[in-house]
Amino acid sequence: MSFTDQKNFADSPRRWALRGDLLDFTAAPAWGATESPVVRYDRDHWLLVEDGRIVGRQAAEPDASWVRKDHAGQLVLPGFIDTHVHCPQLEVIGSYGTELLDWLERYTFPSECAFADPVRSQAGAEVFLDALVGAGTTSAVVFATVHKTSAEALFDAAARRGMRLITGKVLMDRHAPDGLRDDVVQAERDCLDLIARYHGRERLAYAVTVRFAPTSTHAQLAMAGGLCRADASLYMQTHVAENRAEVAWVAQLFPEARSYLDVYERAGLLHERAVLAHGIWLDDKDRRLIDARGAQVAHSPSSNLFLGSGLFDWRGAPFNVSLASDVGGGTSLSLPRNMLDAYKIQALRGERLTAWTALHAATRGAAEALRLGDEIGGLSVGQMADLCVWDWAKGPVAEVRDAAARELHERVFAWMTLADERNLAACYVAGQRRV
Incomplete structure (x- = not known):
């Protein structure tokens, strides 16, 4: 409906x-x-x-x-709070046979190219938000695409529904196909315009949205960090340490950085409103740094299982952990289904995830990590x-x-x-x- x-x-x-x-x-x-x-x-x-x-x-x-x-x-x-989910990826959910980097090239990037069309972006936003609410999710931190119109469509559709939504135009200026790359100057203009029009309006907030380190140049990362420093109320969302091949690629692209996470730290992107998706392959120093900066990791269990990315160490995390569906790498927008997959991951690690910890991560825990505990996450x-x-x-x-x-x-x-x-x-x- x-x-x-x-x-x-x-x-x-x-x-x-x-x-x-x-x-x-x-x-x-x-x-x-x-x-x-x-x-x-x-x-x-x-x-x-x-x-x-x-x-x-x-x-x-x-x-x-x-x-x-x-x-x-x-x-x-x-209402549940999904802290990491991709609007344009509904049509690639359940795609067969690849790990993260191949999956992006084969399925995700071609699908996202279509969102350059404002009509396609609007239709996609409507279906996506209806599907979220139909799964019991009333607030979300959402990836649009590199196209400004895709973020506009999400903001407008969420405002009509009265939803708490955090999103932004994706930043990608390299290692992406034609039609999915921007440039630093125009990307900054687009972000500033979207911030001025939507951030803080009704229940909307802007997230500086770096796809992941490999698809942004040093100059673009620096620009994104500048946006965050200029307005501490902005969110930042990105991916980190999801897959071992991805981690190795980042090490090649950023040899000056101590780790994948350090790329974002050097750019000024780690702060208390930073939402880092996945965070599976982090070392102890990275984990302590996330905690020190007050950032959170959006755990995406069904995606981690489906793409074979790894088993997230929830109990050992000193930082805030929230729950996310990640669709389309994940297999369902339903956060109860993701709670079940999170339980399976912890069982494989020799741990037992209670219903209380899982539910808290999708409600009050997520709200507090987003600095929105007074508004959402409870009764x-x-x-x-x-x-x-x-x-x-x-x-x-x-x-x-x-x-x-x-x-x-x-x-x-x-x-x-x-x-x-x-x-x-x-x-x-x-x-x-x-x-």
Whole structure:
């Protein structure tokens, strides 16, 4: 169902109350703890929403002045936050047989060339954002393409939906095909124009977007760092240390740098609003540096498995870790599916990822890493009413498993393992129903 078709859903009243099983976090859960005091679970409670914000959370039934939306017996979570995802890559999801660098050349770059067309960019943005919301994701950090029009289309489409969106024009001035390269001077002009028009408008923010180190010259990286230094409220997004062949290529291209991450550090791109996708092949010094700069790593588990990139060391990370789908290297926009893949990765490392750590990384943890904890990521008074309502179980297998659950973590973990988009009963963005 397209956003246009959903307009009749978007007319929520100013004051309404939602009933359900409310679950969010008051802090980060400890690794491996299945019983945690920071898990806030209020079974059969009411959430009060006024003008798009949460204004109350209570057990008592609200008075007749509130329009009631009864989701008793269903799970109510904050809308998910996908911290690394590519808008133009939906049509290459599930592409066969390559690792990262070959996959980019064979599938991704040809697909992205089409986004030079404003009509194609607009259509792509509409489908992409509808798909995000349809998976329970209400906020995202998104890669557009090198074309300015692709970023414009994403910003405009997100504004119409009331979504919290962080994106920017991709910077690539080398090692990319014709139609996907820019130059430093024009790229800077485009970024400054987009920043002036969109950054801080409604729920939009600009990210200085370096594709990855190999596709930017030293001059372009320096320009990107200059943008970040000029405005500390800007985000920065890029890829780092996803694949061993990629790491080796960066070492050849930047022999003066100590490591892949050091390329970005030298350019002034590491700061508290930096979102680094993947971060699998980092050494201890790199890990400490990310923590010192207050940056985060967007863990993309389904992508890491599908492309064979490696097994991310989550428990050993001293920095903020958020959850991401990465599509199209990943195989689903659904963050519950990515939580399941994250669990599998940690199991292969001899660790056990709890449902609490996984859920926190897709909600409160991601929001705090983005410096947006007051706005998104929870079900607290004052936060935006970005909410998702889920069926605990869908289908006979899940229903049998749910009925056998003996305690809360077991039940939530079974939901995380078995849920997909079919479980999503409703999704609200800034208090407006979108699904």
